[in-house]
Amino acid sequence: MCNTAKDIWKTLLITYQGNNQVKDNKINLLVQQYEQFVIFKEESIDSAFARFNTIITSLKALDEGYSSKKYVRRFLRALHLKWRAKVTAIEESKDLTSQSLDELIGNIKVYEMIIKKDSEIVKAKVERKSLALKAKKEYSDEECSTSGSEDEEYGMVVxxxxxxxxxRGKFMRQPQNDKNTFQRSCDDKNGKSDRKCFRCGDPNHLIGECPNPPRDKNQRAFVESSWSDSGEKDDEKVNN
Known part of the structure; x- marks a missing residue:
């Protein structure tokens, strides 16, 4: 649709810059962003400079720009408070009127690397200390649990x-022979024994110990062969 280079140039200006009203609105918006530019605490210098460079380049494209000295001072004011020591050192040691923005960015990036390295060293020390305290606590807990288990085991054994x-004290039994002897002696003491001399009927001795003579020879033979053996067995039981 354009017949001459002038028409093409006007079309490009309107397309990318707009008319005067649109251009003024864009400039006002970029100036506002420039004045409110802030660098966040955890933001890197490269990221902050990229945002700042986009603003100042857009201003230059709209024929609205600032001097290099203003750019340097504006970037220093936008830094977070953690950079306050470095900003003070730069302002005291450097001539900001002759320093370019690229030189400022390079100087701050070196300081950023130093801060990052120191932060990693401090973080590693804190982690080692935390691990040592955790290991000590686990060892103390394990020792306490071991001691408690030993005490509990000792109490269970007791x-x-x-x-x-x-x-064993409740259900302890005496030997059979001792029990029979004890029961027989108790019965003898209580007069419950039915054993007595077959010859004279005296319960204090057996027929083998009877002082009375036998009545006939058959009785003597019977006593010597049978009742004396039975009496000896009884006597052995009593002795046992």
Whole structure:
């Protein structure tokens, strides 16, 4: 649609800059962004400079720009408070009227690398200290749990021993021979024994110990062969 180079130039100006009203609005918006430009605490210098460079380049494209000295001062004011020491050192040691924005960015980037390295060293020390405290706490907890388990095990052993001791004391049985002897002696003391001398009927001795003579020879033979053996067995039981 354009017949001459002048028409093409006007079309390009309107397309990318707009008319005078549009141009003024864009300039006002960019100036506002320039004045309110702020560098965040965790933002890197490269990222901040990229945003700042976009603003000042757009202003230059609209025939609205500032001097290099104003750019330097504006960028220093936009830095976060953590850069305050570096900003003060630059303002005191450097001539800002002769320093370019590129030189300022290079100087600040070197300081950024130093701060990052120091931060990593401090972070590593804190992590090592945290790990040491955690290991110490775990060792202390393990020692306490071990001591507690040992005390608990000792208490269980003592309780089991007491239970076993009570059980054995309650259900302890005497040997069979001793029990029979004890029962027989008790019966003898209480007069409950039915054993007595077959010859004279005296309960204080057996027929083998009877002082009375036998009535006939058959009785003597019978006593010597049978009742004396039974009496000896009884006597052995009593002795046992």
């Amino acid at each position: 309780r089991d021993f007491k239970k076993l001791f009570k059980r």
